[in-house]
Amino acid sequence: MTPVPAETRIGHIHLKVADLDRAIAFYSGILGFELTQRYGPGAAFLSAGGYHHHIGLNTWESLGATPPPPGHTGLYHTAILFPDRASLGAALARVLAAGISLTGAADHGVSEAVYLNDPDGNGVELYRDRPEADWPRDAEGRLRMVNHPLDLDALLAEAGPQADTEFTEPTQA
Structure with missing residues (x-):
């Protein structure tokens, strides 16, 4: 191959x-x-x-359709990569301010991610990667991703002044 x-x-x-x-x-x-x-x-x-x-x-x-029922094939989630922790924190702040519930959050060692659903039930992952040099590896150098809890309060604090939590109507193109 x-x-x-x-x-x-x-x-x-x-x-x-x-x-x-x-x-x-x-x-x-x-x-x-x-x-x-x-x-x-x-x-x-x-x-x-x-x-x-x-x-x-x-x-x-x-x-006017409904989401596919659980247990069927289809998109698990779309992952949207943010350039840094502050912009991920700002996105999280906007999501929470809009009243959208998270379906999960995790520190994967290689990345930090929050999970939610869009209005049609499609899974969405908002994440940022850590620098590759910081990725967890075993003694042989193989990647060892993890699934640890993510400190959402610390992530939100990282957003600082970027955290525009006001919902804005999209502009029409």
């Missing part, structure tokens, strides 16, 4: 949603992604930093 190049990345996600405006309000108004384009009445694209899109949303086959 030939591995893919090390620079290969997952470029974007595209989610089927039941209510486009509700999904935009979550991904833009709470998580802070910029609405880059609405594509007719049934789709929208959002990004960070001016990229064409990191998140696609559509109602083409799912308008």
Whole structure:
């Protein structure tokens, strides 16, 4: 097997949603992604930093639908990587201020992560990586991820003045 190049990345996600405006309000108004384009009445694209899109949303086959029941195949979660601990803490503050419950939180040794669901029941992981030099390894140098509790209060404190906890309506593209 030939591995893919090390620079290969997952470029974007595209989610089927039941209510486009509700999904935009979550991904833009709470998580802070910029609405880059609405594509007719049934789709929208959002990004960070001016990229064409990191998140696609559509109602083409799912308008008014319900989430799949537990025990079925599908997306487990989308993981959104934040550049540092302060920005992860600020995102957590916005999520909590919006009244969204967490489904989990963990210190994985390699990363710190909080878990929640979007309005359509899709799992979302918000996380930041630790520097690779700090990743836990065994005596032979193999990666040893863990699943320890995450101190949410310390993470929120790290956000400092970045913690804009006001819900903002997304701007229309």
